Every structure is written in C-alpha cells, then in structure tokens.
Amino acid sequence: MGVLAVPAGVRAILLDVEGTTTPIAFVKETLFPYVRDNVGTYLRAHWEEEECQRDVGLLRKQAQEDAGLEGAVPIPVESGNGDEELERVIQAVVDNVLWQMALDRKSTALKQLQGHIWRAAYTTGQVKGEVFEDVVPAIRKWREAGMKVYIYSSGSVEAQKLLFGYSTEGDILELFDGHFDTKIGPKVESESYRRIAASIGCATNNILFLTDVPREANAAEEADTHVAVVIRPGNAGLTDDEKSYYSLISSFTELFLPSST
Structure with missing residues (x-):
C-alpha cells in the first residue's frame, strides 16, 4: 500500500x-445489538403511530411469505381484545425480528423497522x-x-x-x-x-x-x-x-x- x-x-x-x-464493528457491535435490545420497547412506545403500523404490516406480509421456512415466526393480526392480546402481537413481532436478524436476513420489512429504531436512537443521542x-x-x-x-x-x-x-x-x-x-x-x-x-x-x-x-x-x-x-x-x-x-x-x-x- x-x-x-x-x-x-x-x-x-x-x-x-x-x-x-x-468500522464493521460499529454495525455489528452497536447498531444490530441496539435493535435486538430495544425492538420491544420501541414497538410499545410507537405502536399507535401510522409509521409503526406500516412497518408491522410489512413484517406480517413477510412472515406470511416465510411461513414454510424452518423456525419462521408468524405475526397474528391484532383482534382488539385488550392489553394482553396487544402484548401477544408485539411479542410475536419481536420474535420475528430476532429470528430474521439471527439469519442475517436483508428483507425490506426488517430493514425498514431497523432504520426507524436507529433513527430514534440517533436523534435522542443514544447512538452516534x-x-x-x-x-x-x-x-x-x-x-x-x-x-x-x-x-x-x-x-x-x-x-x-x-x-x-x-x-x-x-x-x-x-x-x-x-x-x-x-x-x-x-x-x-x-x-x-x-x-x-x-x-x-x-x-x-x-x-x-x-x-x-x-x-x-x-x-x-x-x-x-x-x-x-x-x-x-x-x-x-x-x-x-x-x-x-x-x-x-x-x-x-x-x-x-x-x-x-
């Protein structure tokens, strides 16, 4: 050189x-772990927002396409039966995201939600x-x-x-x-x-x-x-x-x- x-x-x-x-380490050791650690918290804080619902809709559609894959996590549709039902749906989204990330998937649905979680982290100064x-x-x-x-x-x-x-x-x-x-x-x-x-x-x-x-x-x-x-x-x-x-x-x-x- x-x-x-x-x-x-x-x-x-x-x-x-x-x-x-x-550095590759920033992506692997900061950005991705931040999503894994905070996806549930993010979803609970933003669930009612239109953008979050679009993200979940994309993930649900992807989950339907992935239905035949080993370990795939389905995302049920919310039926409006109180907090317990809501928490069940959110947990399914979290489990789906963690499954995709464990396989290093590059699905548009996953990347979109990750981007919005990172945006919250950057704008609040939790990540640089x-x-x-x-x-x-x-x-x-x-x-x-x-x-x-x-x-x-x-x-x-x-x-x-x-x-x-x-x-x-x-x-x-x-x-x-x-x-x-x-x-x-x-x-x-x-x-x-x-x-x-x-x-x-x-x-x-x-x-x-x-x-x-x-x-x-x-x-x-x-x-x-x-x-x-x-x-x-x-x-x-x-x-x-x-x-x-x-x-x-x-x-x-x-x-x-x-x-x-």
Whole structure:
C-alpha cells in the first residue's frame, strides 16, 4: 500500500460505508445489538403511530411469505381484545425480528423497522455514527479539488443519512453529493454502477469506487469503473491473488489527487 494516484479523468468518488468509511464493528457491535435490545420497547412506545403500523404490516406480509421456512415466526393480526392480546402481537413481532436478524436476513420489512429504531436512537443521542478519523479530512480535500463524493451502501439511504448526520464528527451530510442504496441495484452487479453513473451524469470511467469487498470491486470494474479496495481493522482478509490484483489503500489519505484533476 502507500500513495495511490487517482486515475486521470475521475470526477466522482463513490464510497461504500461498512468497512470503508465506518468500522464493521460499529454495525455489528452497536447498531444490530441496539435493535435486538430495544425492538420491544420501541414497538410499545410507537405502536399507535401510522409509521409503526406500516412497518408491522410489512413484517406480517413477510412472515406470511416465510411461513414454510424452518423456525419462521408468524405475526397474528391484532383482534382488539385488550392489553394482553396487544402484548401477544408485539411479542410475536419481536420474535420475528430476532429470528430474521439471527439469519442475517436483508428483507425490506426488517430493514425498514431497523432504520426507524436507529433513527430514534440517533436523534435522542443514544447512538452516534462512527467514521474513521481519516474520512472527513480526506473528503474535504477531494471536494476542494473539485471532486463529487457519493455514498453507495447496502444500508438504506435513510440509514446512511442518519449515520453521517449524527456522527462522531457531527453532521457531515454536507460532504456528500448524493446517496445510493440497493434500490438502484445490487452492489455485486455491474449494471448498478452504470445506473449510478447515468444518475450522476458522467461516464463509468469518471468514477472511482472505494470498497472493502472484492466482489463489489469486480462488478464495478466490469462496468469500466475505477476501483480501489480498502483495508481496515476488522475487515475480511483478502487472498494473495486479490492483494496483487487490486489497488489497495488502508486510509483515504493515501489517495493522491494529481493537479490535473
């Protein structure tokens, strides 16, 4: 590793989040345990709200689709028979969420409720989004050099904005020109990077994508996007072939912007 020159012609830098801007440990050891520990409390506090009922409705629909899976937890419809019945339904939702999380499911229903629980945690100061200390100074330099900076994460755009809006560095949303999640397509499919390029109004080879996941880097390369793989504490190890093939950085400060960019 060491200094990596940003390829000529690059006008936009696209950033992964988990393992790239943010420690994997923050997601696994802070965000997910917070949901597991607080989902019941959150549901009881917000049950009557329309947003919460929409979330529960989505989870119930997902539970119906999952009915044939081993260990799947059904969510009964509330029949209005007092507090005991309500508590039974809430407990079923909690059990369903914990079951999905134990399997590392990525269902839209689960992600939506998780996002709303995290929003409550961020806005009340119980959680702050972690970013590596090199991230903010580096992005400021890139922007001063005329680069656009975007986020592309499997976490929802809402979850991204919460992490960066309530971060350990304060509200740093102003550093980003836009956000993408898997609604634009999976990160391991090359077409997703073509869609992002079209969305931000440039060619794929005007973009440099930073990620810790070789499969994502490979998909971006197939779309003619420049890539570098980020080595951070806690990230999955790379094979010798991956280490020799990809450009590697361990800090955003290792990206050198030629004066011509």
